[in-house]
Amino acid sequence: MQQAAGTAVAHAPPTQQAEVGGLSLTYREAGAGPAVLYLHGKDFAARWLPFHVELTTTLRVLAPQHPGFAATPAPSWFRGFDDGVIVHRELLDHLGLDRVHVVGLDIGAWMAADLAVFHPERVASLTVVAPFGLRVPGSPIADFFGASGPRNAELLFGADPGPFAELLPAPGDIDAFVASYADASGAARLMWNPRYDLKLDHRLPRLHVPALVVAAGEDRLVPAAHPARWAELLPDARLETIDGAAHAVHLQQPERLAALIQTFISEVHP
Amino acid sequence: MNRLEFFMFHLMPWPYIPPGEDLESTWVTLPNSHYDPKVGHRVYTEYLEQLIACEKLGYDGVIVNEHHQNAFGTMPGPNLWAAYLAARTQHITIGVVGNALPMHNNPVRVAEEIAMLDVVSGGRIISGHVRGMGAEYHSSGQNPTTSKAKFWEAHDLIIKAWTENGPFSWEGEYYNLPYVNPWPRPVQQPHPPIWLPGTGSTDTIEETARRKITYLQTTTSNWITKKSFALYRQLCEEKFGYEAAPTQLGRVLPTYVAETDEQAYREFKPHAMWFFRTGLKIAPQHLFPPGYNTAEALGRTMRGRAQAGVRNFWEYSYDELIELGYIIVGSPETVVAAYERQIEEYGLGLAVSAGGHLGSMPNWMVMKNMQIMAEQVMPHFREADGKPTWAQRDRPVPYTLAEQAAVVGEPKQAPTVRLDNGRDLDARFGHVPEVVAEAEGR
Incomplete structure (x- = not known):
């Protein structure tokens, strides 16, 4: 059985601040090895998870909190993925990192793709997990913005969220609700409308960096047609599917996901 | 005690749906297959006739408003x-409260459109x-995270469009218009009165007080209304240096009046309960989109x-709704x-x-409610003649053509045609042979 554990980490590295892109970015860093910029998804932005710990066994992991999420405030001018690209590129400058492996989940995958599109020279490889960003006619990404609490749990964790339900605000827990509302507002700022970037359709084919596309086999939020389409559009991509995991694959299958990423990066970066 | 103005406010609900307890929400996701356009014809017609009746009854005004994709x-x-309503009435004030900017x-x-x-x-x-x-925001695709900023920019743009001569250019955060030059301009000067409904949030109250805009407290308890009104008056006085009128x-204070307390209680109950239990059953994720x-x-x-x-x-019982x-x-x-308490304790106007x-x-109950209100409640809060506000003041434009001719007169500029000989012809008289002959120099 999946452990609630999927969520618990004894020691998270401390958060740090970097003045980049015109704002104060909060990030964590841990591990040694090839550098990975991990761009979080729409949920759990503040958390350092067992998935991160897995990655740090062979990689140096940088995990910023996007502006508008968790502890990084968004100035009023921060409205688009392009603003995010500048912030994350300046974080690399700030840390003296010339090239990194970029990994992103859902909204973070969209951000990662934009970073790679505009700064391919800074991106050693691109991994997108259950990615947002494309329009696939007939297969829209589910409307998580309009989802009730139980529906949101289902979109993230499947029909039976089990112990993962604890990660979502309990009824009546105002502080937890407000924190998740704040993160959802960060996502809405970037992708309330439209919920895709049609330009990716002609930009991704021009992106000649090694790419890994990961689909969650039981994803109810991102239809399987999305990762499949990413793998078609990216010229140098391979598609992997993790069965038995819903959208929050990094929580439900942290070892599998981390191992896929580590293997892929070791091939690119022997 | 100040005068009290009375407004009939119609939401035009569609009550022919299952009880709220069986619905996730009466907004956004309630399938519109519940709407029957043939029944809708009767419903709209009745609702409009109720509003039209308000003029003869002596209401100060009628109000319509904008809502999308809900029952x-x-x-x-x-x-x-x-x-x-403007076409079917002659005198009564008509509020659009409001357009969702x-x-x-x-x-x-x-x-x-307002002009x-x-x-x-x-x-x-x-x-x-x-x-x-x-x-x-779920139904329109508009981004909720920028809605407040867009709202105030749109408001400022509209006021400027009404009060400054065009064309001017607008270079805002959200709107960039090289030519703002709306035709027509409004007849009320400097512009029609502005009302702004709110639920009691501090910044809405502050912005309305600052701009001398009428603040309309939406359906809520006495307690929240009292707090909101006190804050509004305090801000006017202490921060913006004037006394609120x-x-x-x-x-918004839904009221039902009937022959006796018992009769009123009995008649209003099921319909008030529909409003609160079903009409207002809005799922929280619909009510509060992120941002x-x-x-x-x-x-x-x-x-x-x-x-x-x-x-x-x-979640309130009928008795609690009355009590609160x-x-x-x-x-x-x-x-x-x-109402006397509302005026004395809260300063309601x-x-x-x-x-x-x-x-x-049902229609008959609405008409009954309104007639008793007009005849037995309203006069108590008016001058001895019982006149509504619109009967007390001169209209910005007189109603009859004879009065208009006497008061407004001719347009400043005649419609003019320049003839080949370089002389100008007043087009209004261009069919009169003598006038044409003179203009053509014959």
Whole structure:
């Protein structure tokens, strides 16, 4: 059985601040090895998870909190993925990192793709997990913005969220609700409308960096047609599917996901 | 005690749906297969006739409003109904409270339509400006995270479009228009009165007080109304240096009046319960799309509500709704006494939904409610002649053509045709041979 554990980490590295892109970015860093910029998804932005710990066994992991999420405030001018690209590129400058492996989940995958599109020279490889960003006619990404609490749990964790339900605000827990509302507002700022970037359709084919596309086999939020389409559009991509995991694959299958990423990066970066 | 103005406020609900308890929400996701257009024809017609009746009854005004994709209020285009009412009435004030400004990609369209209504109605329009309910951001695709900023920019643009001669250019955060030059301009000067409904949030109250805009407290308890009005008056006095007029404070206060307290209680009950239990059954994820409020403001509101024991609309009993002041129900004496308290204790100047339609009320009951309100409640809050406000003051434009000719006179510029000989012909008389002959120099 999946452990609630999927969520618990004894020691998270401390958060740090970097003045980049015109704002104060909060990030964590841990591990040694090839550098990975991990761009979080729409949920759990503040958390350092067992998935991160897995990655740090062979990689140096940088995990910023996007502006508008968790502890990084968004100035009023921060409205688009392009603003995010500048912030994350300046974080690399700030840390003296010339090239990194970029990994992103859902909204973070969209951000990662934009970073790679505009700064391919800074991106050693691109991994997108259950990615947002494309329009696939007939297969829209589910409307998580309009989802009730139980529906949101289902979109993230499947029909039976089990112990993962604890990660979502309990009824009546105002502080937890407000924190998740704040993160959802960060996502809405970037992708309330439209919920895709049609330009990716002609930009991704021009992106000649090694790419890994990961689909969650039981994803109810991102239809399987999305990762499949990413793998078609990216010229140098391979598609992997993790069965038995819903959208929050990094929580439900942290070892599998981390191992896929580590293997892929070791091939690119022997 | 100040005068009290009475407004019939119609939401135009569609009550023919299952009980709220069986629905996730009456907004956004309730399938529109519940709407039957053939029944709708009767429903709209009855609702409009109820509003039209208000003029003869002696209401100060009637109000329509904008809501989208729900059963609570089936009025997505309030300016259309205001036009209908302007055509079917001659004197009564018509409020559009309001147009949801961020829903319009070009707010000048609102300035234009309100000006059209104001001109054709002879200056009888109130322009309400609203953000739109949270649910409407799900239904419209408009981004809730920028809605407040867009709202105020749109509001400022509309006011400027009405008060400054065009063309001018607008270079804003959200709107960039090289030519703002709306035709027509409104007849009321400097512009139609502005109303702004709010639920009691501090920044809305502050912005309305700053701009001397009428603040309309939406359906809520006495407790929250009292707090909101006190804050508004305090800000006017201490921060903005003026005393708020009674007409700057309005409240949506659904009222039902009947022959006796018992009769009123009995008749209103099922329809009030439909309104609160089903009409207002809005799923929280619909009511609060992310970014519609800042997380801090939402947290403050939620903690405040939890502390004060405020529940969802659909969780109150009928007796609690009466007790807490969400609604007023009773005989004329009871209702008069309740309004006197609203004036004395809270400083109310505008009673909105003061008699009229609510929830699932049948037509006959609405008419009964309104007639008793008009004859046995309203006179108590007026001068001895019982006149509504519109009968007390001169219209911006007189109603009859004879008066218009006497007072307004001719247009400043005659329509003019320049002839080949370089002389000008007044087109209005261009069919009169003598005039043409003179212009042509014959």
